[in-house]
């Protein structure tokens with residue numbers, strides 16, 4: 001049988017895993033990205049809060065298996081009806097099968113005042129330079145109020161806003177500035193962490209470390225002159241150092257039909273087979289897809305593996321499994337483990353869990369090539385939410 005042309009847009013976590021996983025005897029694989037550098041985004045956290053000098057960036061080509069053609073171009077338009085992908089330069093690309101894995105970008109234009117404080121204080125969701133800005137501000141901080149918060153209900157890596165405040169609190173403690181520093185965490189959700197199971201694990205830690213939590217806080221505007229953040233609910237918080245997780249938005253690519261995307265520019269898909277709504281030959285995976293689960297690398301990984309199997313004609317279904325590592329500071333951590341049908345587990349905070357988080361980062365580059373697939377298969381089976389629920393429960397709800 002003649003080989004089909006598989007076009008993958010986006011060579012981040014999801015796109016790279018898919019390109020490497022797919023059977024090359026069935027597909028000619030072309031992977032397009034506007035950048036030829038692959039960034040391990042979870043490292044932003046450690047650049048911002050621990051001053052890590054290791055930026056964790058690799059050449060994309062060094063991460064690809066034989067048989068994948070990498071093209072460095074920016075995609076401007078995806079025509080799903082015509083099966084054509086247009087780039088800002090050169091001829092359009094045709095395909096038999098398409099996978100969109102373009103992730104999300106930060107959209108600070110949504111919040112009045114955000115532009116000014118984002119460029120002054122940085123953030124740890126956008127890029128390495130922004131994360132380095134956070135570190136330089138934290139490093140020169142001498143005391144006052146540090147406010148960290150989630151500015152939008154959707155968030156890349158849902159534990160990351162709280163990870164930020166836990167690591168900032170640990171940093172001030174280590175620098176001898178804890179008594180001179182007040183910590184405030186705000187969130188649009190009714191509690192510190194949206195899922196009850198993990199919230200019950202996290203709340204005692206926030207209390208123990210003297211971190212004030214402002215729930216139901218949806219940012220309305222920021223007044224940089226008054227150093228105050230206001231919520232639509234009528235609350236406000238004053239800051240000396242604000243570190244705000246920016247709202248994520250799908251990439252600025254034109255689609256035909258436009259109706260395949262929601263207001264956040266995320267692509268509508270079937271949550272089980274990841275096919276773009278109304279199309280049998282096109283899929284979307286990872287952060288840029290409107291899938292009702294966490295926007296995490298683990299999800300992008302599992303979605304890529306599901307789509308690879310479907311494209312190879314095998315039976316496969318994504319069950320929404322999430323497994324987000326969560327650094328709670330002072331050398332300990334937990335994981336946010338759940339799925340579409342299973343509530344998040346009340347998973348304990350241990351030193352071993354943080355070790356696992358760092359181990360996963362260490363083997364990231366090799367895992368993109370599938371070198372740890374058998375280990376991950378065992379890990380995901382042993383940590384299935386249904387198994388863990390018996391031992392740890394899912395909280396009071």
Ligand SMILES: Cc1cc2nc3c(=O)[nH]c(=O)nc-3n(C[C@H](O)[C@H](O)[C@H](O)COP(=O)(O)OP(=O)(O)OC[C@H]3O[C@@H](n4cnc5c(N)ncnc54)[C@H](O)[C@@H]3O)c2cc1C
Pocket residue numbers: 009010011012013014015032033034035040041042043044045073074075076101102103104124125126156157160251252253285286287288295296297298299300324325
């Ligand atoms: C602070 C932080 C901590 C995190 N911690 C964790 C963690 O511990 N565990 C975890 O699993 N996840 C974590 N994540 C989340 C994880 O990094 C993302 O969920 C993951 O990278 C998503 O993969 P993706 O393939 O969907 O998108 P990305 O990896 O973002 O890749 C998208 C790619 O598409 C390309 N692209 C975009 N637009 C275009 C275009 N128009 N033309 C061509 N190419 C384009 C981009 O250049 C990019 O290479 C964290 C994220 C942050 C910010």
